[in-house]
Amino acid sequence: MINLVIMAKCLSSFCVVNHVVKGEFLQGVIAMPARRTLEREKIDSLEKLSNYSEEEIMQFHGFGKNTMMKLKNYMKEQQVSFKNN
Template sequence: MIPNNLQNYLKMNTLRTLRTCERGHQYYKSSDCPVCPICESERQPESDFLLKLSAPARRALENNEIKTLEELAKYSEKEILKFHGLGPASIPTLKEELAKAGLIFKN
């Protein structure tokens, strides 16, 4: 009988597929997420507050043309939480960064 941790390891590695991004990077991934981890690690956010967020949360804001705190302040928390990739765990960080700049979420 194979131990559980070895079974899990084998299961995870059999689900991973080798992929190549449009820039030629090769990587393995088990989900259907199209993001290349190598390209993602090379990206630099335009604003410092974006550095404090997880990659999915940062992409969610960038994909919605939010690159500054001033742009972020135009949205309510409820609107922000509707963005794919941004969850409740990011809200305290966003509130803190807005407060440092003297801003708040829209009511």
């Protein structure tokens, strides 16, 4: 039983370290799952994000109606928009 507790603590530390988003892009705007997905896709600026359509971004993990609404509002404030289909 003690071995399981020790192993669980080690694994949780390992997982946390491996899933940290490196940059601050969209920090405080959208949730971590969506930010991690953008990082995996090498989307780290509004300029790169604007090369995608809203439909393409909605296909990514972590992007639903709420996240998209937050992202669109933020992009509008920054005078940036998604590409048109």
